[in-house]
Amino acid sequence: MKRLLLSLMLATAGTILPPQAKADPAQTIAANAPVTVHYRSATVDGLKIFYREAGPVDGPVVLLLHGFPTSSHMFRNLIPTLADRYRVIAPDYPGFGQSDAPAHTAFAYGFGRYADLLDGLLSRIGATSYAMYVMDYGAPVGYRLALKHPDRVRGLIVQNGNAYDEGLREFWDPIKTYWADGSARSREALSGLVTLPTTIFQYTDGVKDISRISPDNWVHDQALLDRPGNKDIQLDLFYDYRTNVPLYPQFQEFFRTRKPPTLIIWGKNDKIFPEQGAYPYLRDLPQAELHMLDTGHFALEDKLDEMAPLIRTFLDRQVAKR
Secondary structure (H helix, E strand, O other): OHHHHHHHHHHHHHHHOOHHHOOOHHHHHHHOOOOOEEEEEEEEOOEEEEEEEEOOOOOOEEEEEOOOOOOHHHHOOOHHHHOOOOEEEEEOOOOOOOOOOOOOOOOOOOHHHHHHHHHHHHHHOOOOOEEEEEEOOHHHHHHHHHHHOHHHEEEEEEEOOOOOHHHOOHHHHHHHHHHHHOOHHHHHOOHHHHOHHHHHHHHHOOOOOHHHOOOHHHHHHHHHHOOOOHHHHHHHHHHHHHHHHHHHHHHHHHHHHHOOOEEEEEEOOOOOOOHHHOOOHHHHOOOOEEEEEOOOOOOHHHHHHHHHHHHHHHHHHHHOOO
């Protein structure tokens, strides 16, 4: 009887888990393998431009353009979620992150110059067609790139990045004063924007659960802001931001005429680029997908779990197959 029961148990086990249904250990390991991120630099017009790169070299390119006061560091958690299929490139602008930061008296810091340098970088590394994730400063840099090469833009992911007058509200009033008079007094009045309390504010204001925000963010960013001479670099950029505003009609014309597939993900509690700057995109891109998230300026820091699936689905549907 015991032999009969043992035979029945073995036979039943064989029907429940046939050999062909067993998982391949090699496939399981590959699926869960850590993503390798490369930390590279290239010299463009005599400047070292640092960039993070991951993913297959022949994959569709996703260009990640950071905001102030951070660097490609802001994308450190997003990159691995895309790199299995996409070639992800995240550069640092001069004066930020690991790129060169020449003195402001020796280099003309500005958004047009950034676009030119990134254009040179992308050409050098063979990235001549790309979807762009633009955030904060990354928006005018990316849109200037789009004006230079409209045929290269395969899609847009817009996160708290402005292209409309409606998006420049109360936070910008002291900066607009500096734009208007260019005075040393108005310039110095902006000094608080490069201090630690403001950096912490940018990461935590509008966030419901601050325990989800790593303090490493402001420690990292502030250390770079506090480098000798960097304050003047940032103040020069605050002043140069005025040159983006007259280009808004051209950015908007690009949206209307080229109709790039667009995903808008916005931290609705952001005081720097508030939600009023998100909705006008729909005037020019009525087919855009818009998601308002209950967070602040650096939405990736506490909403990556919501944002990554939206971004991945958008890219798979709208970019990978184009």
